[in-house]
Every structure is written in C-alpha cells, then in structure tokens.
Amino acid sequence: MSRRVVVTGLGAVCGLGLDWQTMWEGLCEGRSAIRDWRLPGIEDFPVRYAAPVDDAAFEERFGADEEQGRPMERRVRFGLAAAAQALADAGIDADSRPGRIGTAVGSGVPERDPYELLEAVGEDGRPSWQTLYARRSRLDRSSGLFCTNDALTAGIAARHRLRGPALNFSTACAGATHAIGHGFRMIRRGETDAMLVGGADSVLNLPTMTGLHLLGAPSTSELFGDRLCRAFDRDRSGLVAAEGAAMLVLESEESARRRGARIHAELAGFGSSLDAYQVTAPHPEGHGAALAMSRALADGGVAPHEVHSVNAHGTSTPLNDPIETRAIKDVFAERGHYRKLAVTANKTMLGHLIAAAGAPELIATVLSVRDGVVPPTLNLENPDPACDLDYVPDKARHQEVSAAVSNSFGFGGLNASLVVRGYEH
Numbered sequence: 001m002s003r004r005v006v007v008t009g010l011g012a013v014c015g016l017g018l019d020w021q022t023m024w025e026g027l028c029e030g031r032s033a034i035r036d037w038r039l040p041g042i043e044d045f046p047v048r049y050a051a052p053v054d055d056a057a058f059e060e061r062f063g064a065d066e067e068q069g070r071p072m073e074r075r076v077r078f079g080l081a082a083a084a085q086a087l088a089d090a091g092i093d094a095d096s097r098p099g100r101i102g103t104a105v106g107s108g109v110p111e112r113d114p115y116e117l118l119e120a121v122g123e124d125g126r127p128s129w130q131t132l133y134a135r136r137s138r139l140d141r142s143s144g145l146f147c148t149n150d151a152l153t154a155g156i157a158a159r160h161r162l163r164g165p166a167l168n169f170s171t172a173c174a175g176a177t178h179a180i181g182h183g184f185r186m187i188r189r190g191e192t193d194a195m196l197v198g199g200a201d202s203v204l205n206l207p208t209m210t211g212l213h214l215l216g217a218p219s220t221s222e223l224f225g226d227r228l229c230r231a232f233d234r235d236r237s238g239l240v241a242a243e244g245a246a247m248l249v250l251e252s253e254e255s256a257r258r259r260g261a262r263i264h265a266e267l268a269g270f271g272s273s274l275d276a277y278q279v280t281a282p283h284p285e286g287h288g289a290a291l292a293m294s295r296a297l298a299d300g301g302v303a304p305h306e307v308h309s310v311n312a313h314g315t316s317t318p319l320n321d322p323i324e325t326r327a328i329k330d331v332f333a334e335r336g337h338y339r340k341l342a343v344t345a346n347k348t349m350l351g352h353l354i355a356a357a358g359a360p361e362l363i364a365t366v367l368s369v370r371d372g373v374v375p376p377t378l379n380l381e382n383p384d385p386a387c388d389l390d391y392v393p394d395k396a397r398h399q400e401v402s403a404a405v406s407n408s409f410g411f412g413g414l415n416a417s418l419v420v421r422g423y424e425h
Contacts, residue, residue, distance in 0.1 A: 005187045005268075006423055007366050008261040009090025009249030011082040011198075014350055014360055015051035015242055018061055019085055023246075023350075023360060024367050027375040028396045032349045034226045034240050039206055046220040047213060049228045050204055051242035051351025053078065073111045075356075076155050078245035079200030083156045090249035090261060092194060094161045102164030102192045104183035105247075106175025106199035107152040108355040114206050152200055156247075164192045170355070172410030173313075174272075175199055176246070177358030181270030181416055183250055193255045199356030200245030212241065215280050215411070217317065229352075230379040231314035231345035232321045232387035239315045242351025246359035248366070257425070265366045266423040268403070269300025275413025281319050282409060286327030289313075292415035293331045293405055300419040302403050304332045307341065307419075309374050309404040311365045312391075314345025315352060320409065322386035329389075342397060343389045344368075348378035358408035358416065365406040365420050373398055 012019060015033025016026035026033070037050035053074075062081045072080075087094075094101050116139050120132035148154075150168040157166045165186060169179040176199025183195035203209060212218050219228055219238030230236040256263055273295065275288035282289065297304060312324055332338035346361045353360065368374055377391040403421040410416075 003188050003190060004253040004266060005184050005250050006253050006256050006266050007248055007264045008251045008256050009086040009092065010264065010363050010366070011085025011089060012244070012246040012360050012363060013053060013058070013078045013082050014244030014246070014353070015053055016350060018058060020363055024364065027346060027349055027364055028373055030349070030376050030378055030395060032226060032378060033242065034229055034351050036226070039209065042206065045209070047209055047218045047241070048220070048222050049226065049240055051240060052204055053244055073151070074202035074243065075107055075111065075200045075245070076152050078202065078243065079105065079107070079152045079156060079247070080159060082198065082200065082245040082247040083160065083196055086196060086247040086249050087160060090251070092249060097193055099163045100193040101162050102166060102183065102186065102195045103153050103157040103162050104167040104169065104179040104195055104197045105153045105156065106169040106171065106177070106179040106355050106358070107149065108201040108203060109149060109208070110151065111202050111205050156196065162196060171414045172412055173352070173354055173357050174408040174410035174414045174416040175355035177362070177406070177408035177416035177418060178272060180248065180358065180362060181272065181418060184267050184270050187250055187252050194249060194251040196247055197250055198245065198247035198359035201354045201356040202243040203241050203354050204243050209241065219316070224379070227379045229316045229348045231312070231316045231348050231377055232325070232384060232391050233380050234382040234384045236316040236318065236321060238317055239352040242353045244353055244360070245356055246363050248359070248363065263423045265369045265420050267418065268302055268421045269296040269298070269419035271295025271299055272416045275415065277413050279412050282323045282413060284323065286323045286330065288413050288415045289324055289327035289407065289409055290330045292417040293327065293407065296405065296417040296419045300421070302419050302421060304334060305337050307332070307403045307405055308399065308401045309342045309344065309368060311361050311404060311406040312343050312345050313407045313409045314347050314377065316347065322384060324407065324409070325387045325389055338389060341389060342374040342399065343391050344375050345377040345391065346375060358406065362406050362418055365404050369401045369404050369420050369422050372401055374401060
C-alpha cells in the first residue's frame with residue numbers, strides 16, 4: 001500500500017513566538033529571536049548569545065504545567081504545548097480511531113542541573129548513589145535526573161490518548177526530521193491513519209552547552225551581537241543555540257478528506273543517509289547531504305527541476321555552509337537548476353533548536369509552499385565566495401513554490417531531507 005500523506009495540523013513554541021502563526025509571521029518579516037543571553041549564575045561562560053523561549057510569556061499562556069504533581073522539564077513542556085496546538089489545528093479526535101494515530105518525536109537528552117549532583121557527595125568528599133538517594137527530596141522534581149529520553153514522546157501520547165505507535169528519535173540535529181520521515185512512511189504504508197510528529201529540545205543549560213562548546217560548535221563571538229547567526233556569510237563563526245518545539249499532524253489523504261480537514265500541503269518524500277566520515281565535520285564533498293536530498297526527491301517522485309526552494313540546514317558554521325552549498329549544486333546540477341533555487345536559512349532567525357531543528361523548519365517549508373513566500377536569510381552581508389547560491393538575503397520573497405526541500409544534517413554525519421509540494425486532489 002502506498003498512500004498520499006498530507007499535513008493537516010501545525011504547532012510551534014520558540015523564541016519567535018508561542019504559536020505557528022506568530023513564528024511564520026516573524027520569519028516572513030525577518031525578525032530574529034537571537035539575543036544577549038547568560039547561563040543563570042554563570043557570567044563568564046564563553047557563549048553569549050542564544051534564542052530562548054520567553055518564560056514569562058510561556059507560563060502566562062500555558063500555565064505551570066505539572067504531571068503527577070511535579071513540574072516538567074523544559075523540552076516536555078514545550079513539546080506538549082506544540083502538540084496540543086497541532087492537534088487542535090488539525091481538529092482530529094484520537095478517541096474516534098483508537099490505535100490508528102501514533103506519535104514520532106525527535107528530542108535531545110533531558111535537561112540536567114549539574115549542581116544537583118553535588119547532593120551525591122558525602123561527608124568524606126566522595127560521590128555515592130546512596131547519598132544521592134538519601135537526599136532525593138532536595139532535588140528539583142523537574143530535573144532530568146527524574147526523566148528518561150522518551151519522556152517527551154510518552155508524555156504527548158499519554159496526554160492526548162494517541163494509542164498508535166510511539167517512537168522517540170535521538171539522532172542529533174536530524175532527530176525531528178527523522179521522526180517526521182518515519183511517521184510519514186508509516187502512514188504511507190497503511191500502518192496508521194495519522195501521526196503527530198516533530199521535535200522538542202532545550203539545550204540552554206550548563207551540561208549541554210558545555211558539551212557543544214567542547215565540540216567547537218557554538219559561536220563565542222560578540223562582534224555582531226544579535227546578528228551573530230550568519231549562514232553562508234564569510235564572517236560566520238558557529239551556530240547559535242535555541243530551544244523550543246514544533247509539531248505537525250500528518251494524515252493519509254483519504255483520512256483527511258473523509259473528515260473534511262483543511263490540508264496545508266502534501267509531504268511527498270523522505271530520504272536519509274550517513275556520511276561515515278567524522279563526528280563533528282560533514283564529508284568535505286557533501287556526499288551524504290546530496291544522497292539524502294536525492295533519495296527524498298526520488299521517494300516523492302519529484303524531479304529536481306520541479307523544486308523551487310530549499311530550506312537549508314544553514315547552521316552558520318565554517319564547515320556546514322559551503323559543503324551544503326556544494327551538495328545542493330550536485331543534486332540540482334542538471335541544466336544549472338541550482339541557479340534558480342531560492343535557498344533560505346531559518347536558523348538566522350530561529351537559532352538552532354538542535355534535536356528539534358527540523359520541525360519548525362518543515363513548518364516554514366509547508367507554509368512557504370502553501371502561501372508562495374520564501375523567508376529571508378538574515379545577516380548575509382559579506383557572502384562567502386564558496387557559498388554562491390541565491391539565499392534570499394534580508395527580505396522575504398513572494399514567488400511560486402510548487403515543491404520544496406527541507407534539510408537537517410546532524411552531528412556524526414546523520415542526514416535527513418524532506419520534500420513538500422502543494423496539495424492538489
């Protein structure tokens with residue numbers, strides 16, 4: 001069985017806004033969520049800019065969510081809020097089809113406060129699990145110490161009674177895109193009628209940011225202030241971390257039409273690959289990235305010349321941007337079609353949501369196809385000669401987008417691409 005898969009629901013929580021409509025408006029207007037940022041209580045941490053969620057606004061809108069009498073960690077709170085929005089946008093009722101609606105989510109590791117581990121240090125100065133267990137009442141109940149990696153998927157599925165397959169993906173910056181792609185394939189094969197897919201992550205804490213810094217991933221520059229994320233620019237110096245969540249409801253065309261659902265666009269193809277090169281560097285010739293894009297196009301039956309736009313991974317790192325450019329040129333080489341592509345980098349406004357990054361970027365791709373608008377790439381003031389595509393600098397472009405590709409390339413050479421096209425019955 002091979003069924004068409006459509007997008008019927010959207011939800012988002014990020015630094016640009018607490019719903020998908022505000023996020024999309026911000027992207028089209030070229031607003032940035034990146035701002036001056038400090039780790040709480042640590043003034044000398046070398047990373048000085050990020051794209052956080054506005055905590056006060058989030059709590060005012062969604063409340064202090066608790067599960068079983070204890071507060072939730074951040075990625076779960078963001079994910080639940082985005083999931084509720086997506087399901088409401090789709091108008092789908094899980095109880096009417098028990099076991100036929102599933103969940104597939106990409107997420108990072110639970111947020112952990114390193115200071116809590118000091119509770120494990122006994123009077124002799126040595127750590128022990130017995131000491132930590134005896135002091136467990138002093139720990140923050142929303143701490144990642146009480147959570148598992150699949151807490152997001154399990155929490156969403158349980159909250160909304162989604163009794164179909166429940167999958168959690170942990171594939172670095174490609175996690176949400178892998179989750180979306182596998183949910184898409186499950187619907188196409190007839191295993192489910194619909195899937196709630198997407199991702200949530202919150203890396204703005206000491207352990208995770210320290211790990212990213214040790215890898216050399218985030219920029220430590222203060223030269224450009226809130227214009228620090230400079231994808232494809234000669235002066236780019238590293239990613240700018242963010243937090244948040246985005247979720248989509250994917251549904252078989254038959255299911256959506258049967259219940260009269262609004263269809264935003266069609267998800268047509270998914271492709272993935274592995275560089276098998278290095279943990280922190282993509283293959284210098286972009287073979288893995290090109291393979292993921294080519295597989296997604298073939299999977300969707302979309303010819304390269306039919307694509308009008310590419311939503312690039314565009315991390316603003318020294319290695320990713322020219323290599324992704326090379327991969328795009330390879331995939332769209334025939335008759336120089338790459339010269340006609342409108343390539344955009346949402347991370348220049350959203351920041352990098354790490355495991356969740358592919359989800360808000362897919363929403364932007366869906367809306368780009370639906371509305372005929374390509375959001376801009378900000379801060380492209382001094383283009384790198386090795387990055388010589390049309391990156392839609394500074395201002396959104398209104399144009400036909402009948403088909404588009406969305407890329408996510410993760411640490412370890414994990415690549416995933418999705419193809420979206422306008423829906424026609």
